[in-house]
Amino acid sequence: MLLLLLFALSVPSSQAWSFDYPSPIANLPSLWSNNNATIPYSATYTSGLTTRAILVRQNPAGYGPSFACGFICTAPCDTFLFAVFSVFIGENTNNPALNASATPRVIWTANRRRPVKENASLQINRDGDLVLRDFDGSLVWSTTTSGSTVVGMNLAQTGNLILFDMVGKTVWESFEHPDDTLLIGQSLRQGKRLTSASANWTQGQFYLTVLDHGLHAFVDGDPPQFYYQKRFNVTDAMAHSNMNISSSDEAKDSMVYISFLQGSLTAFASFNNTDIKLFDMSLPWRSSAQLMSLEDDGHLRVYGWDGISWEPLADVLDVQPDECAYPTVCGEYGICSQGYCSCPSRNSGDELFRHLDDRQPNLGCSPAIPLSCDLIQYQQLLPLADVTYFNFAYNWTTHEESCKEACLKACTCKAVFFRYQNDTYGSCYLMPKIFSFMHYKPEKIGYNLSAYIKVQMLPPPSASKDLGATAYHVGVPVLVAFIGVLILIIKRIISKKMQEDDPFKGIPGMPTRFSYKQLREATNNFSKKLGQGGFGPVYEGKLGNVKIAVKCLRDMGHGKEEFMAEVITIGSVHHINLVRLIGYCSDKLHRLLVYEHMCNGSLDKWIFSKSQSDSLSWASRYKIIIDIAKGLAYLHEECRQKIVHLDIKPGNILLDENFNAKISDFGLAKLIDRDQSHVMTKVRGTRGYLAPEWLTSTITEKADIYSFGVVVLEIVSRRKILDSSQPEGSTNLINLLQEKIKVGQVLDIVENQDEDMQLHGAEMIEVIKLAIWCLQRECSKRPAMSQVVKVLEGAMDAERTAGSETTSRDYIFNASSPLTPVQVSAR
Structure with a gap:
C-alpha cells in the first residue's frame, strides 16, 4: 500500500520543501478545516497562488512532478477549490526564481462550480464518504461510496486520489471522475466528460465525451454543438478481432472508453471482460510525465514535464479544415480567415459591428446597435459572402425566403444559414447563439450556401416621412435628388457626431x-x-x-x-x-x-401609505422580500463581476402588475472583480441605509446586505428607518427595535397593527431575526444573499447557519448586538 505523505512545515515560495512520514493512513473519521490553524502545511507562491496541502506524494524517482491534494486559491484567496495539484520538490528549491516558475497546476477539483470559503471543511465521515462543506456547513460536494467500509485516503504516485477499504481495495478514485485533465493511465469512459476550465478556474464552455459511436468535442449551448468527432465502428472492430458475436445488437452492450497511455490516446470497447482496440492516436513522447488538458479555447493539448514546469507539446484534436473551425477562435460574431479575425460588414462601409478590442481582434465583435426584441420590426438580415460555420444542425427543408422570414420573426434568431439542395429548396438553420464564423472558398465546399446575420436598425424619425411626402408632391426630380443627398449628408454628420459623443x-x-x-x-x-x-x-x-x-x-x-x-x-x-x-x-x-x-410604482408608496386600501398583505410583503433577496443574490454571486448596488431602499424597488418586485436605479453601483475582496470608494447612498463600514470607505457586497436588512425592517414594520414625525426616542427604527427587544415586545415596532399581523406574528418575528443578522456591525458576520434566500424559502435555518454568532434565540435579540447605522448624509 502506498504511503501518505504529509507536509510538516509551512513553506513560502522562497523556502525549501520539507516532509516527514507520520502515518500511512488518514484514520477514520478524519476532519480538516480550511485554515492555517488546522492545516499549517501551506505554501504561497510569487504568482499569488496559495496551497494548503493535506496529502503529498513525492515522486520517488527524483524527477518529474509530485502531487498534492488540499485547498488551493489565487490572491486574494476569497474562495478555494479542493483539488489535486502538481507540485515541484527538488534539491534546488532554495532558489526563489525556480519556485516562481514551478507554480502548482490544478489536475482535478471537486468543486469548480462552487468554490468554498475560509474555514470550509473536508471530512471522511462514518458512512465512508469524503464530504466537502462550506464555512456555513452547507454541503458542497461528496463522494458516493454506497456505504462501503472506507478506512483511509491515499494520493497515488500517478496523481489519483483514492479512498480504500480495510484490505486496500479502491472504493472511490478521482481518476473515474475526470475534470479538465487526464493523467497517464487515466481513462475517459462512455458518458463521462472532460470539461474545460477558464483561466480563473471556473468551468469553461467546452467538453469532450465518449459516445457509443465515437469521440466528440462540443461547445456548450442550447443545444450543444460539436466541433470535432472521431468516429469508430464497434461491430467492425469486434469482427476483425475474431470475437464471436451474433448481431450488431450485442456490440451495443459494449462499454467504450479512451485511455491516455504513454505515447498515445487509445480507444477501446469492453465486451465480456475483453478489451478491443478501436483506434490508436500517436502523441509526442519526451518524458514519462505527461498530462492532457481540455482548455478554454477548445483545444485538447498534451503537456510534458520539463523539469520544473509543464510545457505544451502538441494538439490532440485534428479539427478540420483548419484552426478556424474552433468555435471561439475569433470570439462571438468574428469571422476567421487563415488565422486572421474580422467583423461582419457590408459593401456600403457602414460600421454595423465593432471589435471588442481593436488590439485583440480574436476577442470577437459586438453589434453597433444591440438586438432588441422590443424593436424586432426594425431588424434586417445582412448577407455574408463566403462565410460558413463550424457545425450545422438543420431544422427543416424550405425556400430561402421562408427561411429568412422565419429568422426575422424569431426574437431568438441571430443568424441564419441556407444550404441549397436544388434550385428551389434547401436546408434552413436558425442560430440562437453565434460563435465564430469561417471564411471559405466556394469552389472547395461542393455546395451552395447562403449566410445572413441579423442586425438592428433604429426606428426612422417620423419627420423624415413627412419630408419625403412633401418632396413627392412637389414632383420635381431635381429637388427630390437634392433633398435626398442633403438628408444623407446630414444624417451621416449627425450619426458620426452621436457616435463620437x-x-x-x-x-x-x-x-x-x-x-x-x-x-x-x-x-x-x-x-x-x-x-x-x-x-x-x-x-x-x-x-x-x-x-x-x-x-x-x-x-x-x-x-x-x-x-x-x-x-x-x-x-x-x-x-x-x-x-x-x-x-x-x-x-x-x-x-x-x-x-x-412598472405599473405599480415603487415599494415606498405601498409600505408607508397611511391609506388602508394601499397597504399590502403580509403574504405580498413576504414575497417582495424574497424577490429583493433573489435579485441581490444574482448581482452578488451569479454575474461575471460582483455588482454592488449601494443604494438599496424602498424607493428603488419597483412593482409590476402582479406585485413582483424588481431592483432599479443602478446609478451608484460598483463592479468588483471576483479576485477582489473589496473596493475603495467615496460615500454614496442614502442616509439611514448606509452600513457602518462606509466610515472607512472600504466596501464589499455586504454593504447591500446591511441596506437589505434595513428595508426588511421597513417592510415588516411599515414605517421608515428615520422618521422625524415619530415621538422622541422612536425616530430611529433600529434604536426602537433594540429597546423593544429588551422588554420582549418586538412586534410593537409594527405600524397599523391589524388582523393580518395577529395571524402572522410568528412569521414576522422570524423575518425580523433575519433582518438583524443582516444588520451586524461587522460585515463578515452578515450572511450571503444566497443564504438569505434559502432562509426565506425554508431551506435553511438562520440560527443554525449563523453559527456562534446566532446560536440561540436570546442572542439574536441581544440588545448589546451592535446595530447602529451610519449617520451620513450622502444625498
Whole structure:
C-alpha cells in the first residue's frame, strides 16, 4: 500500500520543501478545516497562488512532478477549490526564481462550480464518504461510496486520489471522475466528460465525451454543438478481432472508453471482460510525465514535464479544415480567415459591428446597435459572402425566403444559414447563439450556401416621412435628388457626431441607443410624470405598443458617472428581479434611460401609505422580500463581476402588475472583480441605509446586505428607518427595535397593527431575526444573499447557519448586538 505523505512545515515560495512520514493512513473519521490553524502545511507562491496541502506524494524517482491534494486559491484567496495539484520538490528549491516558475497546476477539483470559503471543511465521515462543506456547513460536494467500509485516503504516485477499504481495495478514485485533465493511465469512459476550465478556474464552455459511436468535442449551448468527432465502428472492430458475436445488437452492450497511455490516446470497447482496440492516436513522447488538458479555447493539448514546469507539446484534436473551425477562435460574431479575425460588414462601409478590442481582434465583435426584441420590426438580415460555420444542425427543408422570414420573426434568431439542395429548396438553420464564423472558398465546399446575420436598425424619425411626402408632391426630380443627398449628408454628420459623443461605443452587450427626438415623441413631449428619482424625473411613454418609463438625468455635471454606471451595469445583466433597461439616449445635451414600465410604482408608496386600501398583505410583503433577496443574490454571486448596488431602499424597488418586485436605479453601483475582496470608494447612498463600514470607505457586497436588512425592517414594520414625525426616542427604527427587544415586545415596532399581523406574528418575528443578522456591525458576520434566500424559502435555518454568532434565540435579540447605522448624509 502506498504511503501518505504529509507536509510538516509551512513553506513560502522562497523556502525549501520539507516532509516527514507520520502515518500511512488518514484514520477514520478524519476532519480538516480550511485554515492555517488546522492545516499549517501551506505554501504561497510569487504568482499569488496559495496551497494548503493535506496529502503529498513525492515522486520517488527524483524527477518529474509530485502531487498534492488540499485547498488551493489565487490572491486574494476569497474562495478555494479542493483539488489535486502538481507540485515541484527538488534539491534546488532554495532558489526563489525556480519556485516562481514551478507554480502548482490544478489536475482535478471537486468543486469548480462552487468554490468554498475560509474555514470550509473536508471530512471522511462514518458512512465512508469524503464530504466537502462550506464555512456555513452547507454541503458542497461528496463522494458516493454506497456505504462501503472506507478506512483511509491515499494520493497515488500517478496523481489519483483514492479512498480504500480495510484490505486496500479502491472504493472511490478521482481518476473515474475526470475534470479538465487526464493523467497517464487515466481513462475517459462512455458518458463521462472532460470539461474545460477558464483561466480563473471556473468551468469553461467546452467538453469532450465518449459516445457509443465515437469521440466528440462540443461547445456548450442550447443545444450543444460539436466541433470535432472521431468516429469508430464497434461491430467492425469486434469482427476483425475474431470475437464471436451474433448481431450488431450485442456490440451495443459494449462499454467504450479512451485511455491516455504513454505515447498515445487509445480507444477501446469492453465486451465480456475483453478489451478491443478501436483506434490508436500517436502523441509526442519526451518524458514519462505527461498530462492532457481540455482548455478554454477548445483545444485538447498534451503537456510534458520539463523539469520544473509543464510545457505544451502538441494538439490532440485534428479539427478540420483548419484552426478556424474552433468555435471561439475569433470570439462571438468574428469571422476567421487563415488565422486572421474580422467583423461582419457590408459593401456600403457602414460600421454595423465593432471589435471588442481593436488590439485583440480574436476577442470577437459586438453589434453597433444591440438586438432588441422590443424593436424586432426594425431588424434586417445582412448577407455574408463566403462565410460558413463550424457545425450545422438543420431544422427543416424550405425556400430561402421562408427561411429568412422565419429568422426575422424569431426574437431568438441571430443568424441564419441556407444550404441549397436544388434550385428551389434547401436546408434552413436558425442560430440562437453565434460563435465564430469561417471564411471559405466556394469552389472547395461542393455546395451552395447562403449566410445572413441579423442586425438592428433604429426606428426612422417620423419627420423624415413627412419630408419625403412633401418632396413627392412637389414632383420635381431635381429637388427630390437634392433633398435626398442633403438628408444623407446630414444624417451621416449627425450619426458620426452621436457616435463620437457615445460613451458606450465599443462596449459589448449594450442596449438600444435612441435619439432624443424619438424619446420626446414616445413620451408625448414628457407630458406624464411617473415620479422623481435621485437624479431627475421619470416619465411614461410608449414604443409601439410597449409601455416604457424614461428617466431624465438633469444634473449632467453630477450625473454623467452615474449614467454610465447604470447603463453598463444593468445593460449587461438580466434577471426576473431586476428592472430591464431597454435603451438609452446620450448626446451633449441629454442623457436619458429607457426602462420597462412598472405599473405599480415603487415599494415606498405601498409600505408607508397611511391609506388602508394601499397597504399590502403580509403574504405580498413576504414575497417582495424574497424577490429583493433573489435579485441581490444574482448581482452578488451569479454575474461575471460582483455588482454592488449601494443604494438599496424602498424607493428603488419597483412593482409590476402582479406585485413582483424588481431592483432599479443602478446609478451608484460598483463592479468588483471576483479576485477582489473589496473596493475603495467615496460615500454614496442614502442616509439611514448606509452600513457602518462606509466610515472607512472600504466596501464589499455586504454593504447591500446591511441596506437589505434595513428595508426588511421597513417592510415588516411599515414605517421608515428615520422618521422625524415619530415621538422622541422612536425616530430611529433600529434604536426602537433594540429597546423593544429588551422588554420582549418586538412586534410593537409594527405600524397599523391589524388582523393580518395577529395571524402572522410568528412569521414576522422570524423575518425580523433575519433582518438583524443582516444588520451586524461587522460585515463578515452578515450572511450571503444566497443564504438569505434559502432562509426565506425554508431551506435553511438562520440560527443554525449563523453559527456562534446566532446560536440561540436570546442572542439574536441581544440588545448589546451592535446595530447602529451610519449617520451620513450622502444625498
